[in-house]
Amino acid sequence: MRSLFIFPIFHALFLTFLIMSQGTIAQSLINETCKIFAQNDPNIDYNFCTTSLQADPASQTATLQELGKISIRLIKCNVTDTRFYIKNLMKNEKWGSYTKQCLSDCFELFSVAIPSAKKAMKYYSKKLYSDTNVQLSTILDDATTCEDGFKDKKGVVSPLTKRNGDTFQLSAIALSALNMLQTGSN
Ligand SMILES: *[C@@H]1O[C@H](CO)[C@@H](O)[C@H](O)[C@H]1NC(C)=O
Numbered sequence: 001m002r003s004l005f006i007f008p009i010f011h012a013l014f015l016t017f018l019i020m021s022q023g024t025i026a027q028s029l030i031n032e033t034c035k036i037f038a039q040n041d042p043n044i045d046y047n048f049c050t051t052s053l054q055a056d057p058a059s060q061t062a063t064l065q066e067l068g069k070i071s072i073r074l075i076k077c078n079v080t081d082t083r084f085y086i087k088n089l090m091k092n093e094k095w096g097s098y099t100k101q102c103l104s105d106c107f108e109l110f111s112v113a114i115p116s117a118k119k120a121m122k123y124y125s126k127k128l129y130s131d132t133n134v135q136l137s138t139i140l141d142d143a144t145t146c147e148d149g150f151k152d153k154k155g156v157v158s159p160l161t162k163r164n165g166d167t168f169q170l171s172a173i174a175l176s177a178l179n180m181l182q183t184g185s186n
């Protein structure tokens with residue numbers, strides 16, 4: 001008699017606990033994973049890593065595999081947005097000829113980075129990790145090459161430092177996830 005009454009309450013409490021702990025587990029997975037990434041790669045900032053990953057609602061049910069996917073998705077959004085942003089910057093007349101050339105080079109680099117991000121996502125979904133690695137490394141290099149272009153001439157300031165830095169770090173995060181998955185599956 002009594003158990004009939006208690007059971008639904010217990011059940012509801014248990015469900016609540018499950019749902020709450022799910023969020024906590026996901027958050028601590030993000031935290032722990034980002035901690036390891038930041039320790040192994042000085043280019044990865046712990047706060048950038050946790051903030052980026054937890055912003056995606058899918059991270060609430062994430063595994064390491066999912067976190068890798070989220071970071072590749074973020075890269076795809078980043079490079080697509082940055083290509084568009086550069087295109088608009090190029091319309092501005094205020095740039096000197098050197099900066100104009102750099103922007104044009106960056107536009108080419110980000111135009112290539114978009115299909116690379118799409119390929120990375122495709123390979124990653126198929127667990128073709130070394131192919132994914134090649135694509136992600138290309139994107140990381142693209143952001144570096146773009147930023148370095150501006151540094152080659154004194155007095156020139158890159159208008160893309162933040163964006164290149166974001167793409168660089170997101171790529172480093174995705175590569176770290178990849179490494180961890182590859183090591184784990186050996
Ligand atoms: C994860 O880290 C953030 C700060 O980086 C902290 O506020 C939060 O409590 C941590 N969560 C867990 C479950 O460890």
Ligand SMILES: *[C@@H]1O[C@H](CO)[C@@H](O)[C@H](O)[C@H]1NC(C)=O
Pocket residue numbers: 051052053074077078081082163166167170
């Ligand atoms: C790129 O990704 C970072 C990290 O998720 C985010 O903070 C930033 O707003 C993104 N930038 C663009 C232009 O989408």
